[in-house]
Amino acid sequence: MGVPLPGEVVLVTAAAFAAQGDFGIAGVAIAAWIGTIAGGTGGYWIGRTGGMAFVRRYSRWLRINEGHEQSVRVFFDKHGAKTVIIARFVALLRMIAGIMAGAVEMPFGLFSLCNAIGGLLWSVAFAALGYIFGRHLSQLEHDLSNGSFGLLLILLIVGIAIWVYRKKRSSATTPEQR
DSSP states (O other), X not given: OOOOOOHHHHHHHHHHHHHTTSSOHHHHHHHHHHHHHHHHHHHHHHHHHHHHHHHHHTHHHHTOOGGGXXXXXXXXXXXXXXXXXXXXXXXXXXXHHHHXXXXXXXXXXXXXXXXXXXXXXXXXXXXXXXXXXXXXXXXXXXXXXXXXXXXXXXXXXXXXXHHHHHHHHHHHXXXXXX
């Protein structure tokens, strides 16, 4: 409903727990789908009820000014369906798409269909990602622990190189140059 919650993080984590056998992956994906549809629909009705006046009132957060209103309407007339589906995968757009669809009075049936399709794709994609992550967690932990030492060593070398460079550069300048 326009609240920037970390949906992907929650979904991937829940799916990883499902991979460990704590609960079923289908339930995780279905719950995410229902939640994302509810959130998108709530955003739509906020936009539909408040209209462009709502958008203008909160334009600094929505990044839309009065000059954009007509462009937004034209854009949603041409690309609204695709936007609602694709926006599901982009955090900021996910928050704004439902509100804007409602504000420009996109037909609710079309919005609902696109919201459901986008929500399904998003839920399945991130649930699968989390499930795969959870199934390979022990291997990932092993790889990360081995890779961490190498990464730490690289960061240490880069840090020392930067420190030496700055030290040489500051000592090379004369007091008049400072």
